[in-house]
Amino acid sequence: MPALDEDSLRQESRMSRDAFLRIASLIENHPLFTSATEKPQASPQEQLIVALHRFGTFGNAGSKGMVSRKFGISSGTALLYTRRVICALLSLEKDVVKWPTIAAKREIKHAINEQYDFPHCIGFGDGFHVILENKPAFHGDDYFTRKRRYALNTFAVRSCGVSWNCTTTYMRVGIRTLMTKKLDHTRAVLWTRACIILHNLLLEDYYDPLWNENDDDRDDEEDASAVGINIDMDDTQAGKEKRDFIRNYVLLARSLHN
Structure with a gap:
């Protein structure tokens, strides 16, 4: 987004300008960004920044209504941009989120042993919650956690700076959605998978802890x-x-x- 200075772009997208442009270039040729009518779409970069803002906010700040007013678009357009970006990111999944090869496992075991003095280990697993804004309408009590909120249980596998998907990878994700049917659950999972892909694409990018200064x-x-x-x-x-x-x-x- 050329209209944003470097610091503003980092705060909006939680990544550097170079990383933003690189990710935009990876998804810009996806068919979803080609208009089926004579009316042109917004550029993939504009759609990406809207989706990234929703991915990086929690609660009401990530709602399609507040996002639409922030970017001067309709609520339906904010939702459409987000879904297009999620689909485009998912097309990269097989190349970005994968288990290591046999040769890579040997390198990982050596690196972990050197760094942590932990022999014969190829990764670390941990569980976390993808927090839901509301109680799901279908079997809602099943989503209630020991931390007294509604969430999806997930599991992370991480090794030597590179993450592979088991069910998901480790990151904090909040989804503001009503879970009233199976499709809603599917969308929540796709949202999380898209964030996993972004996470792995940004492993080498600069990260500023101040971006999370207001997080819970x-x-x-x-x-x-x-x-x-x-x-x-x-x-x-x-x-x-x-x-x-x-x-x-x-x-x-x-x-x-x-």
Whole structure:
């Protein structure tokens, strides 16, 4: 988006301008961005920035109504742009989200052993919640979590800076939607998969923690306090201490078992 300066584009899209243009170039030739009528569409870049804004916001801020007023488009257009971008991103999935080859597994095991002193490991798994704004209408109680909110249970597999899809990969995603039928659940899963693809495409891009300064950190505070980590320290140090705690716990358990 040439009208936005670098800092504004980073805040809107949560990525650098180079990364934004690269992702736009990967999806711009998707058939969905070709108009079937004489009326031209908005450019793929314009549609992408709308979708990225919705992906990166939570609660009412990500609603199609508020997004439509922000970008000066109709609610239906905001929804249409988002769906087009999701479909275009999903077309990249097989090349972006995949399990490692046998040779790559050897490299990963070596790298993890070198970095974490954890032998014969090819990845780390963790579960998290894709938070739902509302209680699903169908079997809604099944979505209620121990943290007293409605969410989709997901599982992450990550290794040496590269993420592969198991059910999903690790990231915080909030979906503002009513779950009243099977199609709604399908759309929620597709939304999450699109965010996974973006995550993997942006692994080498610059990330600024201030982009999340207003996010709800209750989960991190609960997890940190459970293992005795000081939540006032920076994210990198806190993450390192948590990883070290888990590694030492697993190694101790394995030694006792042997």
